[in-house]
Amino acid sequence: MVVATFSLVARDPETGDLGVAVASKFLAVGAVVPFARAGVGAIATQSYANPRFGPQGLALLEQGASPEGVLEAFRRTDPGLERRQFGLVSAKGEALTFTGAECHPWAGGLSGEGYAAQGNLLSGPEVVEAMVETFLREEGTPFPERLLLALKAGEAAGGDKRGKQSAALLVVGEGKGYGGLWDRYIDLRADDHPEPVDELFRLLSLHRLLFERPREKRPLTEEEVRWLQRVLRAQGLYAGEAHGVFDRATEEALLALVGMENLEERYGGGPEVDEATLAYLKERYPWS
Structure with missing residues (x-):
């Protein structure tokens, strides 16, 4: 399964929330790429995606593995690793992005404290660079919107060179899910849309109206x-x-x-x- 895409995995230093924003010329990319667990980490798996990387990587992080330790575990257990790409951020803000040597060009990524940006089959490295630049510049913006602004910047810089089709936003935080009963408080997808990133902005606004717990009454x-x-x-x-x-x-x-x-x-x-x-x-x- 070729999930040619661009994504940003990140941690909010103010709240500790973790999230993944992703877009692709691929049907329902949100069903394959993003994984996150509050207090543990977040992962995006793409390019001949191995969806097992999500639960396996989170389990390893929960057991105390470093991002590099997760990569080494994948290297030992997945003979197709060189065709794959993933990014991860731990609950501590440790980050790693990996691009296998057999990923379709352009493919690559950038990582730093609290973020990992990556993409394959892109118009060029400017897509990943734009995501990182925007994410860092928008410090102070609410975390979900900050992720989407970075994704939009990557799209504006060229995005997936094949075009647009789907996008997704996943954000987790301790006790922030529906009814305070779980950690997944934003899980939005535009599965097949001419402007999927713009549609995510609309869905996020609606989500805030319907599900955000008001601070003042x-x-x-x-x-x-x-x-x-x-x-x-x-x-x-x-x-x-x-x-x-x-x-x-x-x-x-x-x-x-x-x-x-x-x-x-x-x-x-x-x-x-x-x-x-x-x-x-x-x-x-x-x-x-």
Whole structure:
């Protein structure tokens, strides 16, 4: 399986989150290339990809192996290593990129503290260079967006010389997944799209709206409660009057509406709501 692609594997020094951003002229590249586990590391495997590199490499990192130790283990166990390419970053920020001698040109990579960028069948080395330059320059930008900006820079520099088809973004962090029950909190894919990287930006924005846990909330005004009660009644969720008092019946109906709109990560009850949730509901159910 030739997964000719360009990818960035990285660690966020502020949060310890780990992620992989990848794009390719290949159907559903996100199903093959990216692997990550919070507190352990992240890996991208490509170019005649060996998908076993993901779980095997993460297991080795978890056991305390260095990136170089992971490479040596792959060298011992995979006779096709010289056709393959991978990049990895450990939870400590140790990084390595490997390009086998038999990868289709242009192929190569760059690595440094907290990042590994690599690609094959690219227009040239400027693709990898642009990814690294952008990733380092965008320090301070939220980590998922920083990964996508680097991927976009690689695309703008030429990307996969065969064209565009798919892209993916995988980010993990301790307890940041759905319901706080696992570590995979962003796992987005554009499997077959004319502008897959741009589509990932759109999906990330939607993901933040639906699943990001708000840091600040404010009490609903009496007017907003009255509007909300009218909305809830129209949806068959509330049988009371639009009196503007946030009572238990209103709360239960709002919880039901939030569940219908997939906003349950943003609202868990009470008279306080974050601005993004409120703006979404006002647009979805026109404010009047």
